[in-house]
Amino acid sequence: MSTAQTPPAVLRVSGITKAYRVGRGLIRRVAGAQHNTLKALDGVDLELRRGEVLALVGESGSGKSTLAKILVNSTTPTSGTVEEAGLKAGATRRERARRVQMVFQDPYSSLNPRLTVGSMLAELLTLHRIVPRKEIRQESIRLLGRVGLREDVLDAYPSQFSGGQRQRIAIARALAVRPDVLVADEPVSALDVSVQATILDLFRSLQAELGLSILFIAHNLAVVQHLSQRVAVMYLGRIVEVAETAELFANPRHPYTRALIDSIPRMSAESVNDLFDIEGEPPSPFDVPSGCRFHPRCPVAVDRCRREDPALMRVGAAHQSACLLAEDLAPYPGAQKAEEAR
Amino acid sequence: MSTPTAVLVGFKARRRASRRRSLKPWYRNGTLMAGIVIVALLVLVALCAPLLTPYSPIAQHLEDALQAPSAAHWLGTDKYGRDVLTRLLWSTRVDLRIGFLAVFIPFVVGSVLGGLAGYFGGWLDLIVMRIVDVFFAFPFYIMVIVLVFVLGSGEASIYLAIAAVSWVSYAKIIRGEVLVAKQQDYVVAARLGGVPHATILLRHIGPNVLSQAIIYAMSDIVMDIMAIVTLGYLGLGIAPPTAEWGSMILDGQEFITTQWEQATIPGLAVVVTSLGLSLLGDGLSDLLSPDRRK
Amino acid sequence: MSEQPLLSVRGLTLGIRHKNDSVTTIVDGVDFEVAEGERFGIVGESGSGKSLTLRAIANLLPRGVEVLSGSIDYRGRDLVRMPADGRRRLAGPEIAMIFQEPMTALNPVMKVGEQIAESPRRHLGLGKEEAHRLAVEMMRRTGIPDPARRAHAYPHELSGGLRQRIMIAMALSCSPKLLLCDEPTTALDVTVQHQVLRLLERLCEDTGTALVFVTHDLGVVNQTCRELAVMYAGGIVERGKVKEVFADPRHPYTKGLLDSAPDFDRPDHELVAIPGFPPDVFDRPAGCAFAPRCVYAVDHCLEASPPLEPVLPDREAACFESATIFERTPA
Numbered sequence: 001m002s003t004a005q006t007p008p009a010v011l012r013v014s015g016i017t018k019a020y021r022v023g024r025g026l027i028r029r030v031a032g033a034q035h036n037t038l039k040a041l042d043g044v045d046l047e048l049r050r051g052e053v054l055a056l057v058g059e060s061g062s063g064k065s066t067l068a069k070i071l072v073n074s075t076t077p078t079s080g081t082v083e084e085a086g087l088k089a090g091a092t093r094r095e096r097a098r099r100v101q102m103v104f105q106d107p108y109s110s111l112n113p114r115l116t117v118g119s120m121l122a123e124l125l126t127l128h129r130i131v132p133r134k135e136i137r138q139e140s141i142r143l144l145g146r147v148g149l150r151e152d153v154l155d156a157y158p159s160q161f162s163g164g165q166r167q168r169i170a171i172a173r174a175l176a177v178r179p180d181v182l183v184a185d186e187p188v189s190a191l192d193v194s195v196q197a198t199i200l201d202l203f204r205s206l207q208a209e210l211g212l213s214i215l216f217i218a219h220n221l222a223v224v225q226h227l228s229q230r231v232a233v234m235y236l237g238r239i240v241e242v243a244e245t246a247e248l249f250a251n252p253r254h255p256y257t258r259a260l261i262d263s264i265p266r267m268s269a270e271s272v273n274d275l276f277d278i279e280g281e282p283p284s285p286f287d288v289p290s291g292c293r294f295h296p297r298c299p300v301a302v303d304r305c306r307r308e309d310p311a312l313m314r315v316g317a318a319h320q321s322a323c324l325l326a327e328d329l330a331p332y333p334g335a336q337k338a339e340e341a342r
Numbered sequence: 343m344s345t346p347t348a349v350l351v352g353f354k355a356r357r358r359a360s361r362r363r364s365l366k367p368w369y370r371n372g373t374l375m376a377g378i379v380i381v382a383l384l385v386l387v388a389l390c391a392p393l394l395t396p397y398s399p400i401a402q403h404l405e406d407a408l409q410a411p412s413a414a415h416w417l418g419t420d421k422y423g424r425d426v427l428t429r430l431l432w433s434t435r436v437d438l439r440i441g442f443l444a445v446f447i448p449f450v451v452g453s454v455l456g457g458l459a460g461y462f463g464g465w466l467d468l469i470v471m472r473i474v475d476v477f478f479a480f481p482f483y484i485m486v487i488v489l490v491f492v493l494g495s496g497e498a499s500i501y502l503a504i505a506a507v508s509w510v511s512y513a514k515i516i517r518g519e520v521l522v523a524k525q526q527d528y529v530v531a532a533r534l535g536g537v538p539h540a541t542i543l544l545r546h547i548g549p550n551v552l553s554q555a556i557i558y559a560m561s562d563i564v565m566d567i568m569a570i571v572t573l574g575y576l577g578l579g580i581a582p583p584t585a586e587w588g589s590m591i592l593d594g595q596e597f598i599t600t601q602w603e604q605a606t607i608p609g610l611a612v613v614v615t616s617l618g619l620s621l622l623g624d625g626l627s628d629l630l631s632p633d634r635r636k
Numbered sequence: 637m638s639e640q641p642l643l644s645v646r647g648l649t650l651g652i653r654h655k656n657d658s659v660t661t662i663v664d665g666v667d668f669e670v671a672e673g674e675r676f677g678i679v680g681e682s683g684s685g686k687s688l689t690l691r692a693i694a695n696l697l698p699r700g701v702e703v704l705s706g707s708i709d710y711r712g713r714d715l716v717r718m719p720a721d722g723r724r725r726l727a728g729p730e731i732a733m734i735f736q737e738p739m740t741a742l743n744p745v746m747k748v749g750e751q752i753a754e755s756p757r758r759h760l761g762l763g764k765e766e767a768h769r770l771a772v773e774m775m776r777r778t779g780i781p782d783p784a785r786r787a788h789a790y791p792h793e794l795s796g797g798l799r800q801r802i803m804i805a806m807a808l809s810c811s812p813k814l815l816l817c818d819e820p821t822t823a824l825d826v827t828v829q830h831q832v833l834r835l836l837e838r839l840c841e842d843t844g845t846a847l848v849f850v851t852h853d854l855g856v857v858n859q860t861c862r863e864l865a866v867m868y869a870g871g872i873v874e875r876g877k878v879k880e881v882f883a884d885p886r887h888p889y890t891k892g893l894l895d896s897a898p899d900f901d902r903p904d905h906e907l908v909a910i911p912g913f914p915p916d917v918f919d920r921p922a923g924c925a926f927a928p929r930c931v932y933a934v935d936h937c938l939e940a941s942p943p944l945e946p947v948l949p950d951r952e953a954a955c956f957e958s959a960t961i962f963e964r965t966p967a
Contacts, residue, residue: 059825060796072534097536110527114549123545124535162913170531177535192681193852197896197909219826222855222898226907249903263830265855267882267899280781281797281828 009047010213011181016044016080018066038285040066042237053207053214055224058234061282064217068183072102101174105186107166111158117169118154124176143172164195182214221264233257236293243319253321255298374625380618388434397425399432399585429585436586441567445559447505452512453555460520477510486569495578504566512555519551553630560623564616641669642846647706650688662917663688664870675847677861683914684867686850694733694816695723728755732807733816738799742791748802749787756809774805797828817849854897866890869915869925876951886953886962889926932961
């Protein structure tokens with residue numbers, strides 16, 4: 001994965017913050033209670049490149065779902081900008097909506113139980129005038145074929161399907177409006193293991209054959225490793241590391257990433273690497289630690305980490321890390337293992 | 343890259359399985375069937391009242407006043423010599439009609455306002471819900487009685503009074519359901535697909551939230567009939583001599599010691615009607631409640 | 637197999653008895669043994685019956701589901717035929733359980749310290765003070781920071797990981813012989829899951845508690861257990877030592893599971909999904925339940941249901957074709 005030409009960005013966010021004020025009720029205000037501000041996102045820069053699968057990884061409270069909501073324009077950031085490549089000024093709400101589509105985690109709540117699959121697709125096809133009215137059925141069948149479902153699915157209701165099939169239907173719905181970008185929020189984590197692989201396969205084929213750019217949100221690093229070209233790791237509202245997938249896993253430059261990797265329940269390795277056994281749990285986003293936000297859990301933190309809040313810095317050709325000690329981190333033992341395996 | 347061909351199987355099998363798992367058919371639901379049978383019988387009685395008895399419900403025959411039950415008058419006659427059974431049957435017409443019609447306006451008004459308030463939120467929600475709170479602060483019957491007193495008795499003012507008071511329940515129910523439904527991923531998905539708000543409300547949210555309001559409407563009809571009967575009893579409802587259960591109870595209670603059936607039988611009719619509608623409501627709620635997971 | 641196993645499940649069949657006397661079998665004839673101090677994993681997908689099997693041992697079957705036949709022998713006594721109060725006496729000092737979602741298993745209006753102390757007070761006859769001290773000590777051992785203060789917290793005041801630790805402290809407060817775990821880390825974040833698994837392993841090692849661990853995650857079972865049973869559509873399809881089964885599966889379903897799960901240590905290995913999906917409980921196929929999804933299935937598989945039989949030393953599989961499919965390895 002050396003320096004091939006970097007494809008252009010289809011979606012770029014810069015300086016995104018999202019704060020929620022909590023407990024702003026009348027009584028509290030009268031009583032003079034101070035506002036609780038929850039910083040779900042705290043200065044996020046990220047770009048999704050054309051035709052890539054970018055994985056967004058993080059634990060609960062890291063802000064990855066909030067970022068997804070901002071990307072699909074279902075919520076507005078408190079500050080910062082979202083740029084969509086090729087979007088003309090003055091584009092309608094509908095046109096903007098069309099370009100970025102989403103696949104949800106829970107295929108049981110993401111399909112309207114009272115609409116048939118056919119009418120669900122027809123609604124979007126008509127609305128966006130994707131095809132002439134008389135070709136809608138044909139186009140719906142094509143979409144279903146695209147996600148591996150047959151024509152007889154059209155007249156069925158969501159309750160007649162298994163989780164995996166529902167997720168296919170949800171993907172077909174997202175594809176119906178011919179989007180440029182797909183944001184997939186943990187799309188396989190609610191599915192059975194034996195079914196997950198088929199959905200991952202489907203995402204891969206969408207990328208390869210339709211050239212879709214996919215932002216794939218996940219917490220399972222093994223899944224991420226199999227699917228994505230690049231990975232961004234989030235912690236407490238910030239991106240703490242971004243790199244190409246192979247590079248990130250072979251040579252992580254942020255202690256949190258190392259801890260994540262070491263926490264993966266391995267299927268074959270004899271023992272897990274214990275070097276980065278972190279303590280405790282992510283702190284509450286109401287109460288972000290000063291300095292580097294990871295320092296209270298970081299096994300290598302030094303005094304400086306308590307004072308300075310590091311920004312995302314370049315640490316390699318296509319590798320950024322937000323760790324003050326990124327340059328000094330001991331070589332990752334996993335790297336050698338990966339080399340040997342090759 | 344491989345295409346997902348391996349999964350083009352098995353849909354038929356699944357479909358069969360899920361159908362078997364789906365609950366028993368609606369006609370096997372005992373509660374629902376009992377409710378349907380009772381309500382259907384009442385409606386039938388209401389429709390066929392003129393055919394069922396030879397007497398007029400209003401014509402007075404003072405010479406036959408206060409007769410005991412006999413072959414000619416199964417339930418006897420009242421103090422104006424009118425056949426009690428005839429009046430009972432004709433009352434079904436009046437009370438059911440007003441009960442059903444009175445539910446309709448508040449159902450529509452409340453659902454629309456509650457739906458809009460829940461979906462759009464903000465100041466609209468604030469205003470609608472404050473009004474709802476104000477109405478909720480007064481007891482239903484008292485409000486209806488006061489309004490009818492102000493508007494004057496008669497069918498039209500009963501509709502108006504009930505509509506003015508009971509829309510708030512529908513607004514509250516629908517708003518709550520919409521607040522939940524609009525967070526559902528399928529609604530978010532529709533929004534991301536650029537589907538206009540009106541379509542989202544009518545097509546994606548509406549069918550999923552209305553069932554609760556329909557179920558409530560069944561019990562609301564009972565409330566309305568009770569209100570009409572109460573008004574009739576208080577002499578504020580349908581003007582005499584029209585037969586109506588409430589006024590029958592009022593007329594009959596003078597003679598409760600000598601001819602108990604004159605006040606009791608209309609009361610029983612109210613009980614049976616309420617029972618039928620309640621069973622129907624319960625049955626419907628089994629049937630309509632969206633099976634969210636499966 | 638010289639000494640008596642701690643837990644011995646024989647022909648356990650669970651199902652729903654309908655009003656018209658027809659029966660839907662959900663778990664069908666499950667056999668396994670757990671030795672003292674053993675760590676036994678049960679792996680399967682949703683609907684495989686793994687959780688119900690565990691709940692049958694814990695006497696926590698959902699309403700309507702009952703033991704249709706078979707036995708659950710705990711130290712020589714059959715739990716299925718034991719009177720209710722006898723079973724209740726076992727719960728706590730002998731058998732304890734932890735659940736996937738601790739929030740629903742903890743009492744929301746009771747301080748966590750009191751909840752942990754409850755069982756020792758009842759079963760070990762400890763006084764209030766002593767029980768409280770034990771609770772704080774258990775919290776300390778489960779790695780809860782500042783246990784003396786946290787003992788006075790209510791469940792909602794704690795994070796998911798801490799709640800799961802409270803559950804573990806509660807379960808282990810009477811030093812049970814057998815700990816039943818129903819996907820205890822599925823709701824947790826990766827780093828926290830790692831900590832909790834590590835903790836469970838250490839505590840069980842310390843106290844000699846045996847573990848029956850139900851999960852759908854192959855990685856988790858590999859990290860936690862030594863013995864493994866793979867369940868599919870209500871039956872065990874393969875049983876053996878975790879490492880051996882992972883290295884050399886002898887049932888097509890086990891192989892399919894291993895091939896379909898992304899393995900972090902083998903990034904280049906192509907994921908191969910199992911075609912189709914697990915059968916509906918009410919609509920299980922005749923013959924081998926896996927046959928309709930099995931690429932190796934022959935006619936015979938559709939007719940008869942294969943028994944769980946030894947295929948290797950320390951290994952059993954329920955597949956007619958196991959020998960043919962996996963013959964490459966010397967017996």
